[in-house]
Amino acid sequence: xxxxxxxxxxxxxxxxxxxxxxxxxxxxxxxxxxxxxxxxxxxxxxxxxxxxxxxxxxxxxxxxxxxxxxxxxxxxxxxxxxxxxxxxxxxxxxxxxxxxxxxxxxxxxxxxxxxxxxxxxxxxxxxxxxxxxxxxxxxxxx
Amino acid sequence: xxxxxxxxxxxxxxxxxxxxxxxxxxxxxxxxxxxxxxxxxxxxxxxxxxxxxxxxxxxxxxxxxxxxxxxxxxxxxxxxxxxxxxxxxxxxxxxxxxxxxxxxxxxxxxxxxxxxxxxxxxxxxxxxxxxxxxxxxxxxxxxxxxxxxxxxxxxx
Numbered sequence: 001x002x003x004x005x006x007x008x009x010x011x012x013x014x015x016x017x018x019x020x021x022x023x024x025x026x027x028x029x030x031x032x033x034x035x036x037x038x039x040x041x042x043x044x045x046x047x048x049x050x051x052x053x054x055x056x057x058x059x060x061x062x063x064x065x066x067x068x069x070x071x072x073x074x075x076x077x078x079x080x081x082x083x084x085x086x087x088x089x090x091x092x093x094x095x096x097x098x099x100x101x102x103x104x105x106x107x108x109x110x111x112x113x114x115x116x117x118x119x120x121x122x123x124x125x126x127x128x129x130x131x132x133x134x135x136x137x138x139x140x141x142x
Numbered sequence: 143x144x145x146x147x148x149x150x151x152x153x154x155x156x157x158x159x160x161x162x163x164x165x166x167x168x169x170x171x172x173x174x175x176x177x178x179x180x181x182x183x184x185x186x187x188x189x190x191x192x193x194x195x196x197x198x199x200x201x202x203x204x205x206x207x208x209x210x211x212x213x214x215x216x217x218x219x220x221x222x223x224x225x226x227x228x229x230x231x232x233x234x235x236x237x238x239x240x241x242x243x244x245x246x247x248x249x250x251x252x253x254x255x256x257x258x259x260x261x262x263x264x265x266x267x268x269x270x271x272x273x274x275x276x277x278x279x280x281x282x283x284x285x286x287x288x289x290x291x292x293x294x295x296x297x298x
Binding site for chain 2: 009012013038048110
């Protein structure tokens with residue numbers, strides 16, 4: 001069963017790269033911002049249906065939640081628009097390595113200080129080495 | 143141009159990781175599907191405003207776009223569902239590392255063959271070495287996280 005979970009995680013990652021490559025094309029076709037908009041609108045429709053049929057949580061928490069915790073969507077917009085713009089110029093490989101470096105560094109910083117409601121996790125030597133190795137990979141991939 | 147794109151994409155990665163932290167806090171109270179739903183709704187609202195003022199493309203061209211280009215939205219949803227499934231079985235760290243492996247390996251393959259009409263960038267020796275360094279990076283992420291967990295569980 002664990003083996004299947006690894007396969008699913010692998011497929012999930014592949015889906016992200018395919019998504020980026022395909023949206024790069026759609027972006028040339030209808031515009032970059034418009035491509036992001038398409039993704040978010042249709043994504044909202046799909047998730048809306050999933051929520052209606054399978055949602056077990058509490059959507060009404062949205063009115064009580066601290067306002068900063070509602071900003072996930074706008075941050076996702078920056079990410080998607082960035083890759084739609086970047087992929088036609090530099091390719092999928094460089095784009096994905098750059099995204100992952102950004103994620104690595106930021107998640108280390110967020111967790112180190114325990115920002116945004118995360119549990120505090122100290123930075124350590126291994127994590128810094130991971131960022132350095134990833135940067136070497138970015139230079140080689142470029 | 144290339145460097146600016148890379149910096150811009152780095153910012154995309156930074157905001158993505160801030161998004162996961164924020165959504166993580168929200169989903170503990172509201173649930174996973176609810177959080178993702180909200181993310182897509184607020185994202186659409188922000189983009190609708192941005193496009194009204196700065197949109198230079200043609201949103202209605204969506205109806206003429208080939209279906210394979212529109213199918214990408216399902217890949218995004220597939221990612222979310224597979225990710226949630228994997229996290230419950232093997233945990234966050236193993237899932238993220240496996241996701242990244244899938245993401246990076248297939249991205250250089252897409253470049254190599256120029257799939258989806260994208261840029262063709264051959265998988266040369268330099269890129270094989272890049273893959274090697276990515277694996278080294280993932281190994282360090284694994285070790286680093288293991289150490290953080292051990293230190294967190296150590297009695298004071």
